[in-house]
Amino acid sequence: MGAQQVRERFTELYGAAPEGVWAAPGRVNLIGEHTDYNDGFVMPFALPHQVTAAVSRRTDGLLRLHSADIGGEVVELALDGLAPGTDDDWTAYPAGVVWALREAGHPVTGADVHLASTVPTGAGLSSSAALEVVVALALDDLFGLELPRWKLARLCQRAENVYVGAPTGIMDQTASACCEEGHALFLDTRDLSQRQIPFDLAAEDLRLLVIDTQVKHAHSGGEYGKRRAGCEKGAALLGVDALRDVAYDGLEAALEQLGDESEVRRLVRHIVTENRRVERVVELLTSGDVRAIGPVLTEGHASLRDDFRISCPELDLAVDTALASGALGARMTGGGFGGSAIALAEASAVDTLTKAVEEAFAAAGYTAPRVFEAVPSPGARRLG
Numbered sequence: 001m002g003a004q005q006v007r008e009r010f011t012e013l014y015g016a017a018p019e020g021v022w023a024a025p026g027r028v029n030l031i032g033e034h035t036d037y038n039d040g041f042v043m044p045f046a047l048p049h050q051v052t053a054a055v056s057r058r059t060d061g062l063l064r065l066h067s068a069d070i071g072g073e074v075v076e077l078a079l080d081g082l083a084p085g086t087d088d089d090w091t092a093y094p095a096g097v098v099w100a101l102r103e104a105g106h107p108v109t110g111a112d113v114h115l116a117s118t119v120p121t122g123a124g125l126s127s128s129a130a131l132e133v134v135v136a137l138a139l140d141d142l143f144g145l146e147l148p149r150w151k152l153a154r155l156c157q158r159a160e161n162v163y164v165g166a167p168t169g170i171m172d173q174t175a176s177a178c179c180e181e182g183h184a185l186f187l188d189t190r191d192l193s194q195r196q197i198p199f200d201l202a203a204e205d206l207r208l209l210v211i212d213t214q215v216k217h218a219h220s221g222g223e224y225g226k227r228r229a230g231c232e233k234g235a236a237l238l239g240v241d242a243l244r245d246v247a248y249d250g251l252e253a254a255l256e257q258l259g260d261e262s263e264v265r266r267l268v269r270h271i272v273t274e275n276r277r278v279e280r281v282v283e284l285l286t287s288g289d290v291r292a293i294g295p296v297l298t299e300g301h302a303s304l305r306d307d308f309r310i311s312c313p314e315l316d317l318a319v320d321t322a323l324a325s326g327a328l329g330a331r332m333t334g335g336g337f338g339g340s341a342i343a344l345a346e347a348s349a350v351d352t353l354t355k356a357v358e359e360a361f362a363a364a365g366y367t368a369p370r371v372f373e374a375v376p377s378p379g380a381r382r383l384g
């Protein structure tokens, strides 16, 4: 939805024009899955799909929220009453951000907010991070907080972990806050150091397709937390701070050390090889060998399916069909258990590939997938 529409609707709802309009995107993760809560490497890029927010300050301790996507009345919350676990719907994300900012000592005295999103929800494309980041950026601007982007991302992650109660890592919020157009973001989640890696697919006559399986997922459900706990157990058994500290060359020795802890062994193997795959993709993209990342992406899918065990039949069908119809590489992306897959393909193969995936889903009796092209887009910003 355009900035003008969001601005107009805000004016209708709240009786005065907003002080500003901001946007924050969803993301696709190219490679580096479930590595972010292991202090590892990730490589997301921003989607053109975004959450747009029209916002004005208030000084009376009230937060008023409205979403064009949910509809209904304006929701009014008292800032003093904000507490983790009290909101169980979409308002927990913006309310959690306000709570996290205030808890960190930032003088946020209230706001009127109207939001509209084009990021598909439950599709593994970070609709919640986009919602958090757009609110954080607007409040940062309006209250003159001047927080660096990485810090805004940290506060949003805190909102999600503590206020909403989903034990996620730092990738999605950092992607929404820090990505740049035409680039993928190589992020070291240990110290949050970043490198923007040029990722211009069109110049190579390549396309990256997102296949949204329409199987909805949520991170507050138990499986994400179980994987995280399993990784932490692995680190403890190996005597390291985080699985990031297990070197690729030391993987065999580490697996041996884990003895008959077969589940932990699988999780460790995924994290260690996945960190290596991120480094490999960075090397290939930096040397201009974009097509060569395809097999690395496909290897990542096998690792998520067989070792981390977070794929599902719809994601596997999307990946297998894409590969069978000419994709250079394909993998599930995001948290897993549903959501989306990505496929890297020659521009000339896009129509055939899309049709093949749609037909395979229909033949399997699955809900029709949504296939669209992902172009590396700008991160969060003020629109007006």
Ligand code: GAF
Pocket: 029, 032, 033, 034, 035, 036, 037, 168, 169, 170, 171, 172, 219, 334, 335, 336
């Ligand atoms: C979700 C989480 F929010 C991220 O922090 C990350 O762990 C991802 O799943 C898996 O890579 O998107």
